[in-house]
Amino acid sequence: MKETMIAPSILSLDYARVSEQLKELDESGAEWMHFDVMDGHFVPNLTFGPDILKGFKKAVDMVMDVHIMVDDPMEKAMMFIASGADIVTFHLEAVANLEECVRLCRKIRAQHVKAGVSIKPDTPVDGLLPYLKEMDVVLIMSVVPGFGGQSFMEEVLDKVKVLRREIDEKGYDVLIEIDGGINADTGKRCVKAGVDVLVAGSFVFHGDIKKNVEQLKCGK
Ligand code: DX5
Ligand code: ZN
Numbered sequence: 144m145k146e147t148m149i150a151p152s153i154l155s156l157d158y159a160r161v162s163e164q165l166k167e168l169d170e171s172g173a174e175w176m177h178f179d180v181m182d183g184h185f186v187p188n189l190t191f192g193p194d195i196l197k198g199f200k201k202a203v204d205m206v207m208d209v210h211i212m213v214d215d216p217m218e219k220a221m222m223f224i225a226s227g228a229d230i231v232t233f234h235l236e237a238v239a240n241l242e243e244c245v246r247l248c249r250k251i252r253a254q255h256v257k258a259g260v261s262i263k264p265d266t267p268v269d270g271l272l273p274y275l276k277e278m279d280v281v282l283i284m285s286v287v288p289g290f291g292g293q294s295f296m297e298e299v300l301d302k303v304k305v306l307r308r309e310i311d312e313k314g315y316d317v318l319i320e321i322d323g324g325i326n327a328d329t330g331k332r333c334v335k336a337g338v339d340v341l342v343a344g345s346f347v348f349h350g351d352i353k354k355n356v357e358q359l360k361c362g363k
Contacts, residue, residue, distance in 0.1 A: 147334050149359050150175035150208050150320065151352070152344035153199070154190065154291045162202070164352065169203040171356040175230070176205040177322070177342045180223065182213040185237055186289035193226035200227040210261065210322065210342075212288050213237065217247055224254045232259025232282045232320075241270055248277045259320070263288060268302040275315045280340070281306055285333075286323030291344040295324030300336040307337025327358045 151173050156164050168176070178196055183189040200207050209228040213219045216233035223231055231251050238244045248258040259280030262268060264287060271281065283302055286293035303319060310317050321333045322342035330341045347355045 145339065147330075147338070147360060148175060148318075148340045149173040149347075149356050150177040150340055150342045151347040151356065152177040152179055152291065152322070152342050154179045155344035155348040157348065164348070165199065165202045167352040168347075169205065171347075171353040172360065173347070173356045174206060175208040175340065176203060177344075178207060178209045178228075180209060180211045180213060180219065181289065182219075184214045185234065186212045188289045193222050196223060196226045196228065206230065208232070208259075208320075208342075210259075210282065217250070220247060220251055221254075224251065224256050228256055230257040230259055230280060232261050232280055234261050234263070234288075235271065236263055236266060241274060244271075245274055245277045248274075252279075261288075261322070262302070264296050264299050268305055272305075272309050275310065275313070275317050278317060280318045280320050282320045282322055282342075283338075284323055285321050285325070285329075288323075293324055295326075295329040297329075297332070300332065303333065303336040303338055325359070330359050 181188040181190040206229045208230045209223045210232045211219050216237050220231045251258040257279035259282050260278050261282035263284050283299050285296050285299045318339040320340035321338045325341050325343040326346040
């Protein structure tokens with residue numbers, strides 16, 4: 144059985160103790176750093192730019208998992224690739240159609256970076272199924288994107304199950320990631336439904352980072 148990977152969302156980092164927390168994170172056993180980019184348009188909140196990514200990449204030995212919640216993913220994807228993203232995940236809702244979605248995945252992969260596609264809780268997953276081989280990650284949002292600390296939306300697990308079945312049946316090399324309201328309890332239900340990567344912000348950074356990551360990892 145594959146081990147669940149953990150992607151702490153640095154949206155919940157304590158910005159008064161950045162270096163201390165980055166060190167703890169680096170030693171926590173979490174594999175990916177989830178870096179939430181928000182532009183104040185696609186979502187109401189505003190967060191980090193590429194220079195922060197560059198700096199954080201130097202501070203930790205982790206996969207830089209960049210989730211861009213922006214209106215112009217074509218342009219912003221390239222900006223974050225230039226600053227060290229290992230994975231760039233954009234929103235299906237932010238591109239004109241599935242053709243453009245595939246075009247952006249190919250553009251990201253052409254830079255030797257992994258391509259992820261995210262869908263909001265209300266967006267069905269079915270449209271993506273014929274195109275799964277074009278992407279490396281599907282990120283299922285389990286809250287409305289924009290803010291940390293919201294409650295997990297259980298109903299999105301139906302989409303996870305559909306994806307899991309399709310990926311396994313066709314033998315695709317695609318990871319299922321989930322983002323929003325993840326704690327030891329909801330994380331366990333996600334893994335059971337077929338999730339490979341758990342994003343968690345509030346749960347990881349409130350309290351002991353290493354202990355919280357461990358709890359998420361053994362929540363099978
Ligand atoms: C929400 C972000 C998430 C968020 C998760 O728009 O994409 O990554 O930080 O935070 P928690 O784990 O607190 O729900
Ligand atoms: Zn995110």
